[in-house]
Amino acid sequence: MSVTSWLTSKVKNWQIRREMGYPYEESRPEKQIAYVFDINKCIACQTCTVACKTTWTSGKGQEIMFWNNVETKPYGGYPIKWDLNILKSLDGQSWDKEGKYNGKTVFEAAPQGEKVLGWLPEEEDYSYPNIGEDECAETVEKGAFFSGIHKAWMFYLARICNHCTYPACLAACPRKAIYKRKEDGIVLIDQSRCRGYRECVRACPYKKTFFNLVTRISEKCIGCYPLIEKGEQPRCVQTCIGKIRLQGFLSKPDSPRKDNPIDFLVYVKKVALPLYPQFGLEPNVYYVPPIHVPKEFLYQMFGPGVDNAIETYKGAKDDKELLGAFLLFGSTDKIIHSFKVERDYTLGFNDKREMIAKVPLTEPIYVRPYFDKKVGTYRHNIP
């Protein structure tokens, strides 16, 4: 069977601005789970990783499994070289001036006999989840610490399953054990149907399906669907110390809603970008790119929208609405469906239009006396 005949459908991928081949027809869910991660704010505290681990993957057979991981770029990666390996085999990833991708997706680049261009990690590749932690791209020149801004860079990349619109894991599964839920777009592996062939582990370019050594079948991030069904954001989002995360639902690309904070950041302001859009999966975790990292690195990672995203982000302090959208991050455990900025506050609403978050655009400043007469003591450095 030739590769082209396998990709029986032409589907629209808005992130690469063109049609592409896929084995199933375009069938966007009623709602699509989506996240925005602001990389600039992540401190790699790994609270998200641990929250996920203790909730879902602390069982026997899941020892090396991190559905959520946070790695230091440029050198870190879990599993090791997950990105470098696929980037290397997916040759020539060029974009034209209009932002259309000219290279091949992992589906279009599938070699003879395969459904998807992929690779299978070794067990050891999962054994160093924090390799390269805090390592800079280069050493800091002598004295540069004191002279102001230096060139050395690194950043933290928090990663979960992207609940892709065109999942490679789903496409590769010969048993159709992987499905994408109509109601929220969450991608799941049916634990009673999987037979452990690991075609999904091989195919997912983000390496976000995992093999369980004890059950001998595959598992992946379930988007905390029991919480989503209750109108709550996932554990990794709720617990995020840096308040870098917002989970909501992304509207279909042809009908963005300006008052939906996810739509607003992704479609309207285009300040949050998909990770490796050139793979062709239409991933649904959107990243605000780190502003101090060399552009070449970011173009490769987030595509041609990087310049606009960084510029827009830098202007957030003067853009009340954008600031308002960003301030909703970490403001509530509930899922925010819409928001508006009213006077000096940003307000978040659930799907019933009830207010669930209210955040001031500027934190109020309280000046308290140096000597507190009431308790008879001096105050030092207390905000």
Add this chain to the structure above:
Amino acid sequence: MIKRLSLLLLLVGLFLINPHCANVEQNQNIIKSVTVKEVPFKDVSSGIWKKVPVTQVNVIPQNMTLPSLQTPTIQYINVRSVHNDNWIAFLLEWEDKTRDAVVDVNKFTDQVAIQIPLDPKNLPAFMMGNKGGRVHIIHWKAIWQDDIEKGYRDVQTLHPNYWVDLYFFSEPMIYAEGEFPLQPTTVDYFITPEALNYIPGAYARNPISIFHRTQPVEEAMAEGFGTFTTQPKQNATGWGRWEKGVWKVIIARPIVTDDPNDAPISGKTYIAFAVWNGSDKNVGARKHYAPWVELVVEK
């Protein structure tokens, strides 16, 4: 001269490939099941097998659906069959330099399977059957053989030094007071529903995730690619031995069963084969196969 030399080389080659060449039935398209008194269920070297004709069934890499197998590592299976009034058994032998009976992210187990049509008069597609054309599959896995003989192949089988401070709800208590915490190294520590909650495949009763197996074979039915379904009633048996680079596996089943999902065996039917080489990362559709071969059950 050159022609003659190459013919000679070809003949030499054939003998090298097939050490059992002398006994092999010339007709590859028929397997005769011979009547015997006792059917050997576990003894792969039983004298009974020696008296039975061998059919060499050539296998080829799966090339009909994606993913496919690009390069074969197994050339043929030698098949023998015996039966009595109650049971029919097959001895399957093939060369495989490595014994692969563990799994890991990138480790795969050796396997073999036989397939018989439910309706031999309307022969379904030889690869997993087709819609309305059901096949009955009996599938043996090396790792299941070891699960039974040596205990469940666990994390520590592969990685003896794996250490985890705490697995939730494992029993019996592993943190007895004043004692160094014990590692719950076998699945037997995970028995309560709470503990199984953290072992999702077992919780969902996936047939792949059974900790206490009684047979290294699984009986299944299929009607086309991707439809492999474990039969509710399991009545087949199996046993495998690997020695000096050769797997010998017995697969047996009752000749007459009351299971409507079992293929009938009487007089003439057909049998197809599939075989997987774990060290070459064969799994699922990445397999070798042989299409329908006539199976004649002696009266």
